[in-house]
Amino acid sequence: MKFFIDTANLAQIKEANELGILDGVTTNPSLMAKEGIKGQEAIMNHYKTICEMVDGDISAEVISTDFDGIIAEGKKLAAIHPNIIVKVPMIKEGIKAIKWFTDNGIKTNCTLVFSAGQAILAAKAGATYLSPFIGRIDDSSWDGVELIAQISQIYSIQGFKTQILAASIRNALHIVRCAEAGADVCTCPLDSILGLLKHPLTDIGLAKFLEDAKKTA
Numbered sequence: 001m002k003f004f005i006d007t008a009n010l011a012q013i014k015e016a017n018e019l020g021i022l023d024g025v026t027t028n029p030s031l032m033a034k035e036g037i038k039g040q041e042a043i044m045n046h047y048k049t050i051c052e053m054v055d056g057d058i059s060a061e062v063i064s065t066d067f068d069g070i071i072a073e074g075k076k077l078a079a080i081h082p083n084i085i086v087k088v089p090m091i092k093e094g095i096k097a098i099k100w101f102t103d104n105g106i107k108t109n110c111t112l113v114f115s116a117g118q119a120i121l122a123a124k125a126g127a128t129y130l131s132p133f134i135g136r137i138d139d140s141s142w143d144g145v146e147l148i149a150q151i152s153q154i155y156s157i158q159g160f161k162t163q164i165l166a167a168s169i170r171n172a173l174h175i176v177r178c179a180e181a182g183a184d185v186c187t188c189p190l191d192s193i194l195g196l197l198k199h200p201l202t203d204i205g206l207a208k209f210l211e212d213a214k215k216t217a
């Protein structure tokens, strides 16, 4: 399973990248706004900076909702760097655009996915990645990881090549459960990635080893 970080914060991207386990980055307009990135030029430059920091797939989201607008925006984003993945919302015009991008050699990430039906449609259009938002599903008292498992089964039976990118991750357990459920990628906040490190017995064990090591010094 690949690890992406879900942020536009450069310090967090750097910290995750330095772990040596980072395969890419996902962003969205809310994450860009959170970092105070304003205006098209600043947004483009920010994507460029991220692409130069991380050697992996970098999702950059379109904000147009009509076919022509999505295509025009996606072409500009894709021209920033070969690793840019054009992130397109799961809407009718988005599906048409994903098919167009697929036919024209531009990789896509179909975002805002909440059902297996949407997952089938995105795969038919040739999306490179599919982003089911599992945390937001959990927030509405459904089981987001169950959706990952269902899509994984469908893609496997049908031979779809679209990679399942579990998004809207809220904690380390989500990452573990998504790995079990067959996600190809997890995009996570830094805290959830670092949460994987945590176990009290590791801390207790290390403290004891270091204490005992003093006896052998």
Ligand code: E4P
Pocket: 006, 026, 027, 028, 111, 131, 133, 135, 136, 167, 168, 169, 187
């Ligand atoms: C996906 O690519 C989105 O950027 C993100 O995972 C959404 O997460 P949220 O529900 O925490 O906003």
